[in-house]
Amino acid sequence: MEANGLLSPYRVLDLADEMGIMAGKILADLGADVIAVEPPSGNPVRRMGPFYKGRSHPERSLVWWAYAGGKRSITLNLESGDGTAIFKRLVAEADFLFESFLPGYLNGLNIGYEALREINPGLVMVSMTPFGQDGPYAHYRASDLVGMALGGLVNLTGDPDRPPVRISEPQFGRLTGASGAAGAMIAHHYRILTGEGQHVDVSGQQAVARVLSEAPATWNLNQVSIRRQGVFRTMAGGQLARTTWLCKDGYVTFSLTTGTHGESTNALFDWMGEEGYDNEGRSFPDWTSLDSSTAPQEMLDRVNSQVESFFLAHTKDDLFTGALDRRILLFPVNTFKDILKDPQLRARRFFTRVEHPEENAVFDYPGGFVQSNQQYVGTQRRAPGLGEHNCEIYVDGLGLSGDEMAQLRELGTI
């Protein structure tokens, strides 16, 4: 292993499935040596679509590619005596352990936190589960939809005339994994100060409940329950203002802002005027002098239809380019095609080329989540094949012999 990256001295054993796979990816991007410890049947994430070329195959899950990039992989059956014995040897040399099994599962195999701490008192173990290790829902079954609902985000999203709606791309596990990485690093800092490890118990439901903006405080302070508003937002005076608009080739995000942000709205109406749009918005001299709590709904509705027709006549690109020149707070609702050609991301060289020799191909991947002026942050290499690093870890690392390896294979331990 080349030793670069901000966290290069550290080793992570990563047992997590979709509930926590993101945590290991974040540390791998920072240069840690992250070893995915998979059951011989493979991490369940390998069975999650979409798949490369659309064909379901454990080496072609794009979710796996996305979140196991830069990791190494070994196979190990934790439900066998030999498996747990080998696991304990790995734990003795690890700095972090990430897992997302149902609470109690590892304890049942005698490799829960208390047992592992005996082997390695410095270990930072991070458990990422839907509801945390204890409490009345600790053993409830969750899915992305269930977690996002109980966490409170689903209630706030969607058109009022239909059921509340989730983000179609599952985010429950990813939000939880991001919290797992944060918790791991807080515990790591404590270890720097004291030499001691600890157990970090992450609740997915809480990880969601922390992304609700001011909605919980609004209930706590004013007993007002914010509900889904579809493509509108509620202004300070209770008026509805549109946020998502159809344009010629897609959608854009724009709000009729007032007060300190009113310049943006003024600039849009000036632009519409330049292009000969008959806009009554101009009869309001200045959106900066309007107050978001008193701007009349009737007036907002009236200008809405004019803005609508202006947007419909322009593409996302035209609107965003014009908005940048005029400092209008308007942004495209990007599709992934748009994202791939975004000039800002290109200028920052965000996308990184990752080689897939088995596919005889090189693909663009998202780059790192931060840039550091000291070290590269981001995907170092493609996701590992199942057990790709068994020899590296077991033979070169732990010193198992060829015979032992053959026996463990025979027994289905690796």
Place this chain on the structure above:
Amino acid sequence: MDNEPGIRAFEGLKVLDFCWVGIGPLTTRYLADHGATVVRVESRGHIETLRVAGPYKDNVPGVERSGYFANYNANKYGITLNMSHPKAGDVAKRLVEWADVVTENFTPGTMERWGLGYEDLKKIKHDIIMFSASMFGRGGPHDRQPGFGNILSSFSGLVHLSGWPDRPPVPPYGAFTDFFLARLALTSIVAAIDYRHRTGLGQHIDLSQLEAALQFVAPNILDFTTNGHEQMRSGNRSPDAAPHGIYPCRGEDRWCAVAVSTEEQWAALCRVMGNPAWCREERFATHLGRKGHEDDLDQLVGHWTANYVPEELMSLLQEAGVPAGVVNRCEDLFADPQLTHRNHYIFMEHEELGLHSFDGTEFRLSASPARYDHPSPLLGQHNEYVFKELIGMNDDELGVLVAEGVLE
């Protein structure tokens, strides 16, 4: 909460915090909750956006009355410093000398204009760690573009992926990305501290909120770059599960999530429903069959769920092993048995808000748990403590700064 004595995870860490609004203050709150001394720099001339954003106590606006601001700034010390005053630079310099980490999330160019860019900070303290977050990161054609977190959802594909396929997309609520990107931000700051510990080198971390948000849709990006396939929003449907949706319950606008992804779960759902005749219809016998008749299936399941309040339905289904969850409204979150068990909301007495709820951390650390010592600071509440106790000014120096309006 957890007020046992003992060393805290960030004991001794000194953070000079120029952050404002969402992602920045939430990032430094993790540090403050775990023992760092976080000094939040504000100014009376340019009030922090969240102080003038609702909800307000009693619906009466006021810079000390925003519950939004309060939540992200608990446990921090608040000072005021008028950065456009000619003497502010010297004061800031002394604060930088004190600090281990400087954090900010202004539009790129702002800190530089104040003489507090990374190169300037490094001259003051050679191993300083500077953390910057911005919409698009430093460099590139759009880096000076101001904006709100809401916009990042739009830019990053998250809006495109939210809502119904036959309708315009709907944004996830609020400045969505701000709140979870703070977790990545915190992770990178601690990695930088560790790196300095090992190498003696400081650094500048530059977080583009767009680039960080794209980590959460990485499979969608790869589907496009490897397959040329553009994914589309799909309401509450999932390719791997059916029934899978948000179903109506008894009560006004009450809902429950149900997600059936295995044959066992389907059989259990049928059992809980009392095995009605339609459950045995051939077309619902397999996953593919259920997917193929999903509109009918949703209607039939929804007809049944409407008999129950969501809490009752969730517990019936969970007992049978079917993943189900109440669509919690904000009022439900405060009464949720699991969140209550985990002490998710921390109540602290705030001078103007009264007893107010603050989010606790979403994780529990067994050896160095978060501690909630004090609520968010009033504007300039800790000027005296910070300038005298932390950076060692005497009364005369402080008096002059106050008289000259530097600490406004």
